[in-house]
Amino acid sequence: MKNELLVAIVVAFLTYYLSTKSIQRGLLDSLDSKSEWRKNIFLVASKSKLTLSQIYLVRTVLRYDPKSDAVLLDVNSIEEELNFDNMTKTMIDFC
Secondary structure: OHHHHHHHHHHHHHHHHHHHHHHHHHHHHHHHHHHOHHHHHHHHHOOOOOOHHHHHHHHHOOOOOOOOOOOOOOOOOHHHHOOHHHHHHHHHHHO
């Protein structure tokens, strides 16, 4: 009796968790396909020269402010220079 109850609770929890994740993934895919914002960002990223409207497009997908601990370092280590926070700060400063 206890084992059956435990199995039922575990199955119910897994069903809830997996269905919630599936719904969230479906909503994100739906929004992405309707707006095509990723496609537009990749098109802008492939340009060698940007117009002001393209710079605004890039700026809309970045954070409002750079993280406070993102400091551009004058280092020789490419891993530190090109980490996500530092690249985001560089793009925000550029825009």
